Structure formats: structure tokens, C-alpha cells
Amino acid sequence: MKALLAIALFLAVCTSAMGDAPLAYQTIEPSKIIIGETAILRITSLDSELQNVKLPEVSGLSFEVLGHSRAMEFINGTASESSSIIIRVTPQIAGIFSIPGLTPKSAPLILEVNTDRNSGNLPLTLNGKAPRPPAPPEPKTGSVAGIHFVADGSAFVQLKMPKRAVYVGESVPVDIVVGVHPGVVTALNGLPTIKGGDFTLNNLSRQPERQEEILDGKPFLTMTWHSVLAAVKPGDFSLTVETPLTVKISSRPSEDAAFANLLGGPFLQNFYNGIVPKEMTVESLPADLHVLSLPTVGRPPDFSGAVGAFKVSSDVSALKAAAGDPVTLRMHVTGAGNFDRVDSPMLEHIDHWKTYPPKSSFSAADPVGYKGEKIFEQPLIASQTGEQTIPGLSFSYFDPETRHYERAQTEPIKVAIATSLADSSLKSPAVAENADAGAARAAAANRSTAGLKADHALTRGTENSLIPLYLRPRFLVIPAALALLVAGCLIGIRRKPQHAASKAIERALAQLNAAARSGDSSTFLDTARSLLLQNLAQRWQMPPEQITTEDLAARLGSDADDIGRLFELADEAKYSGYDSNATEISRWLPIVRRQIALAGTT
Amino acid sequence: MRAANVAALVVALASFVSQSFAQEPADAAYSAAGLYNLANSYARAGKPGMAVLNYERAALLAPNDADIQANLNYVRASLHLPAQASSRVSQILRLASPTSVAWIGVLGVIILGASLLSAKLSRRFRALRLAGIILGITALSFTTCNALVQWPKIREAVVIVKETPIRVSPVPMGDALLQLTEAETVTVTAEHEDFVLVRTRTGRSGWAARADIADVVPRHTVR
Numbered sequence: 001m002k003a004l005l006a007i008a009l010f011l012a013v014c015t016s017a018m019g020d021a022p023l024a025y026q027t028i029e030p031s032k033i034i035i036g037e038t039a040i041l042r043i044t045s046l047d048s049e050l051q052n053v054k055l056p057e058v059s060g061l062s063f064e065v066l067g068h069s070r071a072m073e074f075i076n077g078t079a080s081e082s083s084s085i086i087i088r089v090t091p092q093i094a095g096i097f098s099i100p101g102l103t104p105k106s107a108p109l110i111l112e113v114n115t116d117r118n119s120g121n122l123p124l125t126l127n128g129k130a131p132r133p134p135a136p137p138e139p140k141t142g143s144v145a146g147i148h149f150v151a152d153g154s155a156f157v158q159l160k161m162p163k164r165a166v167y168v169g170e171s172v173p174v175d176i177v178v179g180v181h182p183g184v185v186t187a188l189n190g191l192p193t194i195k196g197g198d199f200t201l202n203n204l205s206r207q208p209e210r211q212e213e214i215l216d217g218k219p220f221l222t223m224t225w226h227s228v229l230a231a232v233k234p235g236d237f238s239l240t241v242e243t244p245l246t247v248k249i250s251s252r253p254s255e256d257a258a259f260a261n262l263l264g265g266p267f268l269q270n271f272y273n274g275i276v277p278k279e280m281t282v283e284s285l286p287a288d289l290h291v292l293s294l295p296t297v298g299r300p301p302d303f304s305g306a307v308g309a310f311k312v313s314s315d316v317s318a319l320k321a322a323a324g325d326p327v328t329l330r331m332h333v334t335g336a337g338n339f340d341r342v343d344s345p346m347l348e349h350i351d352h353w354k355t356y357p358p359k360s361s362f363s364a365a366d367p368v369g370y371k372g373e374k375i376f377e378q379p380l381i382a383s384q385t386g387e388q389t390i391p392g393l394s395f396s397y398f399d400p401e402t403r404h405y406e407r408a409q410t411e412p413i414k415v416a417i418a419t420s421l422a423d424s425s426l427k428s429p430a431v432a433e434n435a436d437a438g439a440a441r442a443a444a445a446n447r448s449t450a451g452l453k454a455d456h457a458l459t460r461g462t463e464n465s466l467i468p469l470y471l472r473p474r475f476l477v478i479p480a481a482l483a484l485l486v487a488g489c490l491i492g493i494r495r496k497p498q499h500a501a502s503k504a505i506e507r508a509l510a511q512l513n514a515a516a517r518s519g520d521s522s523t524f525l526d527t528a529r530s531l532l533l534q535n536l537a538q539r540w541q542m543p544p545e546q547i548t549t550e551d552l553a554a555r556l557g558s559d560a561d562d563i564g565r566l567f568e569l570a571d572e573a574k575y576s577g578y579d580s581n582a583t584e585i586s587r588w589l590p591i592v593r594r595q596i597a598l599a600g601t602t
Numbered sequence: 603m604r605a606a607n608v609a610a611l612v613v614a615l616a617s618f619v620s621q622s623f624a625q626e627p628a629d630a631a632y633s634a635a636g637l638y639n640l641a642n643s644y645a646r647a648g649k650p651g652m653a654v655l656n657y658e659r660a661a662l663l664a665p666n667d668a669d670i671q672a673n674l675n676y677v678r679a680s681l682h683l684p685a686q687a688s689s690r691v692s693q694i695l696r697l698a699s700p701t702s703v704a705w706i707g708v709l710g711v712i713i714l715g716a717s718l719l720s721a722k723l724s725r726r727f728r729a730l731r732l733a734g735i736i737l738g739i740t741a742l743s744f745t746t747c748n749a750l751v752q753w754p755k756i757r758e759a760v761v762i763v764k765e766t767p768i769r770v771s772p773v774p775m776g777d778a779l780l781q782l783t784e785a786e787t788v789t790v791t792a793e794h795e796d797f798v799l800v801r802t803r804t805g806r807s808g809w810a811a812r813a814d815i816a817d818v819v820p821r822h823t824v825r
Binding site: 453454455456462467470475478490 | 633635642646659669700704705712714716718722723745749753756
């Protein structure tokens, strides 16, 4: 009875299947290959002739059209002509590939490519000509404890945490393992994520580590992601990790699947076993996590939230420097922990040094940044020569192993500071950034001016002009005026001989008057003659003894007779004893005075 | 009466001189120390052209300052420029500052004039008068020679740019005869618009851009 029901059901299913059967389908043989082999993709159309199809684009697979074929197929006793396109598929990498339908009526296909023959239950290739790779090491047989298989035992997700009690803010390295059974799980549709909002999953490694294992008697491809987990608040939590997958499952009862397996051909197997892909999200078993608060007792004032195990050391860029030259102080923090919370103000103020804000950089030693080295660099400029000591640096953190706050300390560093090469003292921060180039320029400038004499003290005396005083026209007035003054005086002094002559004439006139008053005619006439001769000689610019009677007549005119008569009487009085009376003297006196007065006016 | 006239003349001259000096422009105040310090600053700042210019200016006010001459020669030597040769006579003539030399000249005029006048007025103290005449002539000669030595200085200029071409004509496109380097000293002999005709120490002449050189004595004070 059961057999009859099965046959009836089979026929019904076949009828319904044929009624819904696509008019085009595609097959791939074999569906599991290894690297170096190829598979044949055949696209068959029952209702129309296939011309050309667009080759699919699948990363890791290459497609090549080999040719076309025609055939007669008998379906349910009815012969129909079919056309096919034969395509060769060559894989470049191992993996599970989904080849989309090449016609609108064809369903996608799955091709599993392994690195070696033992990676899965791969059948031997039909031609048997492919070189058999060397025997790989036996896959590890893992324990199934703590693994929760899903999707009919074809996949699992596992969260591995080395610790069970952590502190708030602590970075906890975790491993997320996703295992898939090749051939069943067809695609991984996303990265694993943590379930819940009280944790952060940081720095998930980009490429998982792939490994093949046999778990629960089945081959599994496991992918392991490394990450760092951090709790944001204290408490007891249950963590799960989930990841989306596409799994190939059978939609028919197991009896039908067994029957389909008896059919042998892939086409008929696909046709009858009812395997369809299904997207699903698989979760790990919940992992309990106890999160503690950081203790407040004994918390250092400079604690920045760093939790982990750290070591510190320090050094400087140069142990010998010149005053004004920048020296870089470095503090190295190495270890494992939450380096994003590792911070230090370095040195905020020290005597004889000018400090600048530090900068930090982090170099990770693992893919997730849990281990590494953080370096703080702080520029310092010494302002005093001699041996200067840079004090040790300290760094506080919480050690989850000892459950205490720890304080790491570095040793002081001695730096020999020489005299500044530059004149300038301390530099501004902006200058400090370019201090090396600036110091070099200053040193070069100083070398070129080292031989200069020192500056002078400023005096109060200033000049209005750079022109020498003796070249300024206004100053030249002074010596010019003085020269004129001297010249004027000299000219004035040169007139004095005439003045002296007039004085002599006055004296002679006085003598003449005295002789006239005494009545001494001889003295009077002699004095009058000599006085007139001197006077006339001066007027005529000639010696007195050369004056003749003709000169008197020619130059004196009407007065020549009187002057000539006076000269004759003077000779008579001198040589013959002529003695004139007082009346005659009084007649001659005005004549003589008039002539002398004439001489003075000329 | 004549003495009163002479006194009045002296008073008038003194008044004129004082008024003339009162009108002297006081827009700049120079001191040898200030110019010297400024030159040192330029030298340290790597501007030898401006350094030499200010050393030259300082030397005008204090020609007997050894530091000025030393630094001037040092800067020139550092630029591989030939040092200015200074004869013994010119060194002697520059023993005193130009201002002192000017007043020495005035004093010489006074001594010489007085000696001449006294010789006219009296025949006594002939030796003293002769000494006065010689002293006055010496003072005047000293001042005159000092002025002759310093006179070219006020026509000198210094190149204050790295290099400037000397052209055959006072136009920007004129052919360049040679290149003058910074801190070289030239003598300005003529001007034309934005160019000055300069003569180098080697005797070559050409036109240089006015902006590339600076007068030792600023132009507005040269009259």
C-alpha cells in the first residue's frame, strides 16, 4: 500500500514537475572539482534554438564557449528537439561559486572548487587525466564541544573568548569562527556581528583565516576572524555572534532524495531531489561574560582609562644640543590593551626648558591593534646652558591581571646644552617646528658676521645732515663773513697813511701859524715853500725837487704866479737875508692855506 | 663811529648765520653710533648692501672710528669685494670729525685775519703775528683738504640688491655692460629719470636703476 502511494505520489509530482518544468535549463558537470580541472556548463533549450548567451561574470571563474549541439530528447514519451551551448568553466581559486542562470528561465548552479582531492567528497574526474596532487596532511579533527551546529549540521558559529571576567573599557581579544560544510553552504552573505548593544566589536580582521577541519565526522571549512571586544558598562551579559549564510537544502522528503540519488545523472538529480538555496542567519551559543567596573580606590589622578599590561621607556633625539635648539623627548608605551585610551600629557612645565604639546602615534603588532607600541613625542627647547636633566615620565594604567592600578616610570635623562649658535634666545612654537633649518641659517649668518665689532653705545649728539659741516652752504656763510670782515678792516687800515699825511700837514700848518705869529719871515717862507712842495708833489705824484716853474704855470693856472713869487721870496730870505714885514706874512698865509686845502680836497 | 659800524656789521652777520642754521631741515637725526649699530644689524641679517651703506654713512660722521672702518672692510672682504685703499694723508685728514674740522677752519680764518690786521696796525710782536698767520693758513688748509677728500663721498652710492645690470643707456631695455653685485660702491655722476649714471671703482661707467642703489648721502640733503 505504501509502495502504491509512493508511486502515485511520484507520478503526481513528476506530472506537476513537468507541467512547471522550465523550457530551458543548465547543468554543470562535475559540480565539484579541484584547482587545475575544468567543468562543463551546458545550457539546453527545449522550445527554441539558442543562439548566443551572455557569459556570466563570477569572480574566480572563467568561461569559454566550446560550441553548440542539437539533440532529440524524449520526455514522457514525447520526442522534442533541443539545442545546447557547451561552455567550459575554469576556476582560478578554490571556493564555492554560484553561477547565475544564463537565460531568464534557467536556475543558478553551484560549483565547488577545492584545493585537493581530499577536501571533500569529490568524485573522480570523468576523463581521469587530471594530475593528482600530492597527498595533503590529514585534516584536524576538532572537538564538537561548545559548537552549535545549525542548518542540518552544515554550519556553525562560535565565539571564543579567552577571559570570562573583564573590566569596563578593557579590550578583550576574541575569535569568531564560522564553519561551513562545503557543498551545502553556498555563500557567506555578510561578516559576523555581535548581538547586543552593550559591547563594541572593533577592528574585525578583514580576511579570515581559513582552515579545513573534520567535525562530527563531516568536513568543515572554518573561517576565523580576530577582533577586540569592549564592554561599555558593568554587569553580566550573554553574548552571541551571528552571521548570514546561504544554505542549499532539500525541499523534498528524504525518500524522494534517496530515489533521486538512484537516478544517477546530475540533471535528473537536480530535477528530482528538490534542492533549493536558502538564506538564513546562524548564531553561536551564548557566552556568558562578567563585566566589572574599574575600582575607584587607588585610582591615580593621571589615569586616562588605559587597561592592560604596559611597559614604558623614554629617550631623546640628542643628548647634546645647543641652547635654543629643539630636542624631541619620546616616551614609548608597549604592551597589550586598549591603546586608544593610552594617553600622557608628557611634561607640562620644567625649569630651564620650554615645552610644547606632545604628539602620539601608534604602531600595531597584530591585525586588531590589541598589541603594539604607542610613541609620544614632545619638542623641548633648552633655555640654559650646561647639563640639564629631563625628569622621568610616568604613565598610569589598570592591570586586569593584578586587578590594581599600576604606575610605570621612566628614568631621568641628562642632556648637555651648549651655548647657542644663534643670537636669538627662545623661539616661538611656529619657529620651533622649523628650528633645524632656522638654526642652520642663524649659525651660517653668525659664522659670516662673527668678525664684526660690537655695537656702540648710542650717544645723544645727532646731526641733521650727513653732509660734512664745511660743505653745507649755510655754514660757509660764517667763514665768508669773517673773511669779508677782515678784508674790510684791512682796507680801512690801508687808508690810514693819507690820514697820517693830513696830520703832518696839520702839524706843518700849525708850525706855519706859529712862525707867522712870531714875525719870523725867513722861517715862515721856508716852511710855506716846503709845505707847498710836499703838497703839490703828492697831488701830482712826482718828487718835490722835480717841480719846476713851468709845472706850476701849467697846472696851477692863475695861482702859479703867487706860488712862484712865494718860492722866490723864500729863496731870497734863505740865501740873501730878505726879511719881510708882518703885513706881507699875513698876505701870504691865506694863499698857502688855500692851496693846502685844495690839495686835501683833491 | 667806525668801531660802531664794525660792531653793527658783526652783529648783522651773526644774526644772518643764526637764522640760516635755524632754517636747517631737521627731518632726520643721524648719529654715527646709531648708523653703525644699524649696519651691524643688517650685516647679521645677511643684507650686506644695506650694511655697507650704513657703515659708509657712519663713516661720514665719524671718519676716525676704527670700528666702523673695520666692520666695513670685514663685510667687503666677506663678499670678496676689494677693500678701499686709504692713503696716509687721507687718514690724517680724517683724524677729526667734519664738524670739528669745520670749526677749525673758522678759527683759522679768525686767526689769519687778526694776524693780518695786527700787522697793519702795529709793527710790534712781529714773530707772534707771523706765527698767527702760519697757524691760520694751516687751519684753513687742513679744512680745505679735508673737504676735498670728503667731497666725493657725498656722491657715492651702494648697490643694495643682489645684482644690478649696468646699461649703456638709461632705459630698461638697454644693453647691459656688466653686473654690479651687492655692496659695491659706485660714484653717481648724473641722473636721468629712474636711472643714474654711475662710475665703478674700476673706472667703468654706465646706467643703473635708481631703485637698485642707495646714496650714501640721501638725495634730499644734497644741495
